[in-house]
Every structure is written in C-alpha cells, then in structure tokens.
Amino acid sequence: SQQGEEDPQALSIQEGENATMNCSYKTSINNLQWYRQNSGRGLVHLILIRSNEREKHSGRLRVTLDTSKKSSSLLITASRAADTASYFCATVILIQGAQKLVFGQGTRLTINP
Amino acid sequence: EADIYQTPRYLVIGTGKKITLECSQTMGHDKMYWYQQDPGMELHLIHYSYGVNSTEKGDLSSESTVSRIRTEHFPLTLESARPSHTSQYLCASSEQTGLPEAFFGQGTRLTVV
Numbered sequence: 341s342q343q344g345e346e347d348p349q350a351l352s353i354q355e356g357e358n359a360t361m362n363c364s365y366k367t368s369i370n371n372l373q374w375y376r377q378n379s380g381r382g383l384v385h386l387i388l389i390r391s392n393e394r395e396k397h398s399g400r401l402r403v404t405l406d407t408s409k410k411s412s413s414l415l416i417t418a419s420r421a422a423d424t425a426s427y428f429c430a431t432v433i434l435i436q437g438a439q440k441l442v443f444g445q446g447t448r449l450t451i452n453p
Numbered sequence: 454e455a456d457i458y459q460t461p462r463y464l465v466i467g468t469g470k471k472i473t474l475e476c477s478q479t480m481g482h483d484k485m486y487w488y489q490q491d492p493g494m495e496l497h498l499i500h501y502s503y504g505v506n507s508t509e510k511g512d513l514s515s516e517s518t519v520s521r522i523r524t525e526h527f528p529l530t531l532e533s534a535r536p537s538h539t540s541q542y543l544c545a546s547s548e549q550t551g552l553p554e555a556f557f558g559q560g561t562r563l564t565v566v
Contacts, residue, residue, distance in 0.1 A: 370553075371553065373553070373554065373555075375555075375557075380541070380560070380562065381559055381560065382459075382543055382545075382557030382558050382559045382560050383496075383543070383545070383555070383557045384557070385554045385555065385556070388552070388553070388554060426493070428495075428496070430555070432553050435512075438501075438509060440498055440501060440511065440512070441486060441498070441501075441545070441547065441553065441555055442498060442512070443488075443495060443496045444495065445494070445495040446494075446495055448493060
C-alpha cells in the first residue's frame with residue numbers, strides 16, 4: 341500500500357466484545373479518517389481525527405492518533421452483528437504537488453451473534 | 454445518505470466493448486475521485502479531478518479515461534474492455550476546502566466476459 345498498513349487484515353469476535361483495528365501510515369498528515377464499507381457497497385465516513393488531537397469519540401467509536409509512531413487505532417465498543425463490515429483508514433497525502441486521498445488495506449471485521 | 458450516484462450498479466459486457474461508468478454528485482464538490490477495488494482488497498486511486506477541466510491519473514495505472522466537463526459529472530470510460538478490467542469501481546467526491554471527508558457512491562460492479 342502506498343500509504344501504509346492496517347492490522348489485523350481480518351478480525352472475528354463475539355457480539356458484545358470490543359473490536360480494535362490499527363492503521364499505520366508513512367507520511368506526515370493533517371488528519372486521518374476512518375471509513376466503513378459493507379460488502380459490495382461504497383464507503384461511509386465514520387470519524388476524522390486531526391493531527392493535533394490524540395483521541396476522539398463518536399458513539400461507540402473511539403479513535404486514537406499517535407503522530408510520533410505514525411499510527412492510529414479504531415475501537416468499536418460493545419460490538420453488534422450490524423458492525424460486520426470492512427474498515428479503512430485514509431489520509432490526504434501530497435504527491436508531486438497534488439493532494440490525493442489514499443486508503444489503507446482495510447480490516448474485515450466479523451461480529452458473530 | 455450521500456448525494457452521489459453511480460450507474461449502472463452492475464454491468465456484464467463482452468470483451469472489446471466500449472463502456473462508460475457514470476458518476477454524478479449534487480453537493481457542488483470540486484474534488485472527485487475514481488477508485489478500483491477488487492473484492493475484499495484495498496482501494497486503488499485511478500483518476501481524480503479538482504474541478505471542471507481538471508483530471509489527473511492516480512496511483513494505479515489504468516487504461517480508462519475520465520472527463521470533467523461539469524462540476525457534478527465525472528464519467529469513466531473504457532474504450533475496449535478486457536477481462537482484466539473486471540472489478541468494482543467506486544466514485545467519490547469531497548470539498549475543495551474545508552473538511553476532507555469523502556462521500557462515496559454505491560459503486561459499479563463490472564464484469565467483462
């Protein structure tokens with residue numbers, strides 16, 4: 341991946357457990373975003389964290405950002421079967437003078453009822 | 454629900470045919486993107502545009518072409534489809550300034566036989 345890696349690539353947990361997904365990136369960023377994709381559909385924006393923020397919450401989602409390690413994590417608490425989807429991190433990077441929105445490889449999350 | 458639409462949703466065509474995948478958004482966004490995604494895999498940026506008459510190639514080499522004659526419309530064309538073009542194509546848009554959140558269409562699942 342041009343931007344970085346996500347891990348794990350796949351995660352399967354029981355309903356009610358917490359799910360943690362990690363994202364690493366290579367370049368300096370102004371912000372990092374997390375998206376969700378249901379099977380065969382487009383991506384939906386979940387949350388954005390700016391480079392001067394360390395943690396952000398939105399409902400059952402908690403995102404952290406460590407710019408010194410160039411990494412971010414997405415935590416979904418009290419998971420539900422409906423959370424089953426792929427989750428991607430994304431950043432805007434500057435390549436040859438142009439800003440491009442690039443995505444990580446994604447984590448496929450399965451919540452077992 | 455994002456105001457960005459892709460048609461067709463599914464397309465099966467024969468090798469050598471010319472096809473155009475449509476993408477339209479009603480949010481007045483200047484930035485638009487095309488991504489190619491194989492099932493369960495990462496998104497690859499193949500084209501992007503910063504506004505009318507602005508188009509650039511993305512990170513993944515693609516035999517497709519795009520045009521941006523109107524702000525709301527960003528069609529992708531394959532002059533001669535091949536089985537290697539079989540994939541899902543996702544269109545997205547975002548503001549030029551302000552929040553970088555991208556809005557995605559539902560995607561076009563293309564199969565070339």
